[in-house]
Amino acid sequence: MKSEEAASKLEMNSMDLEHLLAQPRVSIFGYGSLVWRPAFQFDSWELGFIRGYSRRFWQMSTHHRGTEDNPGRVLTSLEEKDSQIYGITYHVSGRDKILKALEALGIREVVLGGYSSMLMDFYPASNEWCSRKPSCKVVLYIALPSNELYCGDERESEFDIAKCVSQCEGICGPNSEYILKLAEFMRRNFPDVSEPHLYEIERHLRVLINQKTSKHVQKTQSSPKNISICSEQEDTNGLRTQIESLRSAKVKVATA
Template identity: 30%
Template sequence: MGEKAYVVFGYGSLIFKPPPHVVAEQPGFLKGYVRRFAQKSHDHRGTPESPGRVVTLVHKEDWDAFSGSDPFPNDDVVWGIAYTIDPLYESEVRDYLDYREKDGYTLEELNVWGIVDGVEQVVIHNAFCYVGRNDNPSFIGSEPIDKLAKHIWRSVGPSGRNKDYLYDLAAAVKRLAPESHDSHLSALETRCRELDAERNDWDEKQP
């Protein structure tokens, strides 16, 4: 038996901006978690003075305990991509991801599920995943959709506009599989695009 493959599960920007030295990738999902824009971004989609918002994973039962009235109470599946990294570059990719996910994320090992012949089953055991736990300093928690959407819509950081992160992620998740819907992402995307339209209408009315 050889050494265990280094597999990383991406559920946020890693879906549309994969890590380097990937030799295989497989769409799949996590069970018992929610993906929420509940993490401050001081370094990519915001600034230290005005942090943006990026996604993290939260255990469903933990989220239910402190989220108040979550508008999507039945969501507990998070779709993403499991990336197998070339073993020759494992150390390099670990360092790269540790730096990229340094703003409050912790490394965990999780089982990745897939749908095989119409049946849900674990397709990868113990994939590595960066999770912003609810006790990390950048965790912001639950915010009303309208307030959160407005914050995302106006935030900008060194990696670009916060809303572009949302739009890219929403589009990437939809492409993963016929079943890969995310109610939280869809609601935020819809509201931010409404804000885009309102801004365009306002611009057109200016002399």
């Protein structure tokens, strides 16, 4: 990382945390599941972006969207000079509320997710306009290549990631929900923004989900017929047995 860029990116430590808690307001940037599930109290929100990064599904999830044996995939930020990541910033005011938000995110993102945190410039945006000047600093959670859950590989295709996602589920639900809800958020709020990595994974994922659904429907439709045939056969055999028993009983009575 270039020294001039590093000046605007501060990796969080205990001193930074105390600094944040001393502020009247702290802003937190979401670009993955935080865009639809912040899970902390906030005062207001606004759409926008950060510069110099792009999204990649290069972080494994062994808790929220997968397991230790079958890890899912979630987002991290890849440093990329002329790129932007669009998302949502939540503004949180008051020491108690700020502390609760940072503690919750510390467990969710850092302890369980493997992320680190840093401060970045935030640029407000909408479908109609984009600010050329940052409006505030935001807390950004990013999975660095040094963390054990990082799995970045340029050779891995979007189809490979989609296939992995389609087979994973964690404590927060199916891994597929993560991709589909994020894609929905981007189309609704930033329809003109190009997201080839996200949308290509989503495209493959929908095909895989449809294939799985079709197979399940076919299996469900075929099962009752087999059960019915088996039941009819059993009923017929049972009826024959009862008839033979009655005939035998009559013969014995007549003989007596």
